[in-house]
Amino acid sequence: MGYHLRKVAFYLVALWAAVTLNFVIPRLLPGNPVDILMAKLQQRGGSVDPAARQAYETLLGTGGRDSFAQEYLAYLRNLLRGDLGVSVSAFPAKVTDVIGDSLPWTIVLVGLATLISFVLGVGLGALVGWKRGTWLDSLVPATTMLSAVPYFWLALILVALLSSGLGWFPLNGGYDVVLDPGWSAEFLGSALYHGTLPALTIVLSSVGSWLLGMRNMMVSAMSEDYVLTARAKGLTGSRVMVRYAARNAVLPSVAGFAISLGFVVSGSIVTEQVFSYPGIGSKLLQAVQNNDYALMQGIFLVITIAVLGANLVVDLLYGLIDARTRDRSTVS
Structure with missing residues (x-):
């Protein structure tokens, strides 16, 4: 119990530090969001007077008469109420609405693609590492080559070949614009169809790193005493590979996968x-x-919570999967 409480306390402190940085860093950037909003209003023919400017400064929580500390305390109070402010780039929409409309698209696309690439890469890596020296080793340079290709270049190649050339997938967008977003089968099918090519890009560009990492850990695990003992007992090769070698070799990949899941929300x-x-x-x-x-702070906050939450879950799972981690923490 003490191990878990220490971990939770550590991540709560880390969350407070991240929230503080989330407030400070955007305000160190040059420029003023109120000036940008005023310029947009002028471009649209709107009138700008000192009273309107002061109202927008109060609304956006920046550039007003409050001190830096007062703005920080107000930010924390609003944060506890779930009020992230108003977005300048999507004015007058609230930040929570902007994030709520776009976040599900990213979670489904990047989340599923990351999960597929992890399962595929770890599974192939375990098999390649177990049968090292065979023709399966050729999968390593083939997949790592795709990982070395610049991300945007791979995406453009797939668009040119599969969309423009063969016409198998749409060129852009998340769904057919003639459809109304909802839970209808037609809309879900359109969203799946439009998301297949972006997901394929993510899988092809990331599966190589998972495969290479798992393959190297499997090669290292196969020389350990517990694997040699399992083989000496006459256990089947598949059981030794899955229950002994792969179970221990996958631990570093699990930690990397948790971090990847945390960054899924950043898209x-x-x-x-x-x-x-x-x-x-x-x-x-x-x-x-x-x-x-406001929008930067809201998105960074969601990313921070996701990354810290994913790492906390992995730390707690590590204590269950590998008792040595919990024991070392207790001793220290």
Whole structure:
């Protein structure tokens, strides 16, 4: 119990530090979101007066008369209420609404693609490491070559070949624009069809790293005493591979997978830009371009919570999977 409480306390402190940095860093950037909003209003023919400017400064929580400490305390209070402010780049929409509309697209696309690449890479890596020296070793350079190709270049190649050339997939978008978003079978089928090519890009570019890492850990695990003992007992090769070698070799990959899942919510900016996919990555890029403090803070907060939560779950699982981790923590 003490091990788990220490881990939870550590991550709570890390969350507070991350929230504080999340407040400070955007305000160190040059520019002012109120100035950007005022310029947009002028472009649309709107009138700008000092009273309107002061109202927007109060609304956006920046550039007003409050001190830095007062803004920070107000930010924490709003955060506890679930109020992340108003987005400048999508004015007058709330940050929570902007994130809520785009986050599910990213979680489904990047989350499923990351899961598929992890399962495929770890499974193939375990098999290649177990049968090292055979023709299966040729999978390593083939997949790592795809990982070495620049991400945007691989996406453009797939678009040119499979979309423009063969016409198998749509060029861009997350669904057919003539459909109304909802839970209908037609809309879900359209979203799946539009998301297949972006997901394929993510899988091809990331499966090689999982395969190579698992393969190397399997080769190392096969020389351990517990594997040699299992073989000496006459256990079947498949049982030794799965229950002994792969079970211990996969632990570093599990930690890496948890971190990858944490960053799923940040989306893949390059993929979403190439395919014009309506995910959180494009919203983050839009927020940075417009100095949208509120939206940047909201997206960074979601990313921070996801990464810390994923790492906390892995730390707690490590204590269950590998008792040595828990024992070392107790001794220290």
